[in-house]
Amino acid sequence: MLNVGIIGFGTAGRDVVKRLVCNEIEGCRLSGVLVRSVSNHSTGASLTGLLTDDPEHFFSQRPDVIVETAGHGAVAQYGEMALEAGCHFVVISVGALGDAELYNRLVAAARTSGKQILLPSAAVAGLDRIAAAAEDGLDSVRLTTRKPVKAWRGTHAETVVNLDEITEPTVIYTGNARDSARLFPESVNVSAALSLAGLGFEETEVQVVVDPTIERNVHEVTALGKFGELKVEVQNTPSPDNPKTGHIVAMSVCKVLRNLASPVVVGL
Numbered sequence: 001m002l003n004v005g006i007i008g009f010g011t012a013g014r015d016v017v018k019r020l021v022c023n024e025i026e027g028c029r030l031s032g033v034l035v036r037s038v039s040n041h042s043t044g045a046s047l048t049g050l051l052t053d054d055p056e057h058f059f060s061q062r063p064d065v066i067v068e069t070a071g072h073g074a075v076a077q078y079g080e081m082a083l084e085a086g087c088h089f090v091v092i093s094v095g096a097l098g099d100a101e102l103y104n105r106l107v108a109a110a111r112t113s114g115k116q117i118l119l120p121s122a123a124v125a126g127l128d129r130i131a132a133a134a135e136d137g138l139d140s141v142r143l144t145t146r147k148p149v150k151a152w153r154g155t156h157a158e159t160v161v162n163l164d165e166i167t168e169p170t171v172i173y174t175g176n177a178r179d180s181a182r183l184f185p186e187s188v189n190v191s192a193a194l195s196l197a198g199l200g201f202e203e204t205e206v207q208v209v210v211d212p213t214i215e216r217n218v219h220e221v222t223a224l225g226k227f228g229e230l231k232v233e234v235q236n237t238p239s240p241d242n243p244k245t246g247h248i249v250a251m252s253v254c255k256v257l258r259n260l261a262s263p264v265v266v267g268l
């Protein structure tokens with residue numbers, strides 16, 4: 001059995017935890033959930049003793065794999081600790097890795113411990129193909145991320161446009177993935193995942209759009225190279241608790257955990 005520790009008990013974290021405690025991910029069991037303050041969460045009997053706000057206690061449960069579902073700050077705070085403790089580190093707040101210094105430290109820790117930093121596809125599709133294409137001549141990778149107005153509340157978008165007055169699709173960012181990941185830490189992690197799969201943070205081109213005409217979170221990816229051409233559009237159903245995050249994100253984490261415990265792995 002693979003012991004799984006989860007950092008963060010928000011939208012994505014709760015969905016993953018629910019599946020683990022219901023034994024829906026074969027070969028995996030929940031060792032603990034690290035939260036900022038236990039008193040902020042009311043949980044059912046199935047989680048008794050599993051939530052902790054004490055990192056030492058969390059690590060003492062000897063997880064084999066730790067999953068970050070808590071935001072960029074938590075990647076910086078716990079990444080090295082997780083790898084040095086001998087755990088694989090699954091990261092959904094991939095944009096944090098746009099900080100080159102942090103990225104290098106985590107990679108060094110992974111090398112030393114012999115463990116891996118695992119980045120789920122999460123909200124996007126096509127990372128497998130872009131990574132394969134990068135083996136032999138990838139020329140360009142472009143991302144357009146569009147989300148409905150409600151998904152941009154409380155983000156950097158509010159400093160660019162008046163969200164209450166938007167009536168048509170409005171571009172709020174054009175640039176590279178390094179800056180998009182930094183400016184939209186809760187919303188455009190996909191740009192970082194594409195960068196790490198393909199051409200890196202500087203060469204990956206990103207456009208971000210507030211779109212009052214749509215209901216889903218849309219990511220359009222195009223890539224060109226020796227392999228041919230890739231065009232992928234995903235339309236993610238927003239999670240009821242957090243419209244920024246697609247429900248598929250937690251399911252993608254569940255798939256990574258299933259892969260780690262499974263004799264057969266499909267879709268790498």
Ligand SMILES: NC(=O)C1=CN([C@@H]2O[C@H](COP(=O)(O)OP(=O)(O)OC[C@H]3O[C@@H](n4cnc5c(N)ncnc54)[C@H](O)[C@@H]3O)[C@@H](O)[C@H]2O)C=CC1
Nearest residue numbers: 008009010011012035036070071074092093122123189245
């Ligand atoms: N790779 C991808 O495609 C995607 C990545 N994300 C990333 O995942 C993150 C989480 O998404 P959601 O679950 O929707 O967010 P959320 O805001 O619903 O939940 C995050 C939870 O983590 C907790 N938290 C924050 N810092 C913590 C810490 N240091 N220790 C323990 N708990 C901490 C918060 O209190 C909150 O309960 C987002 O901030 C975003 O960076 C989200 C969607 C897609």
Ligand SMILES: O=C([O-])CC(=O)C(=O)O
Nearest residue numbers: 123187188189190245246
């Ligand atoms: O869930 C999504 O559609 C994508 C997202 O928030 C991110 O990339 O950070």
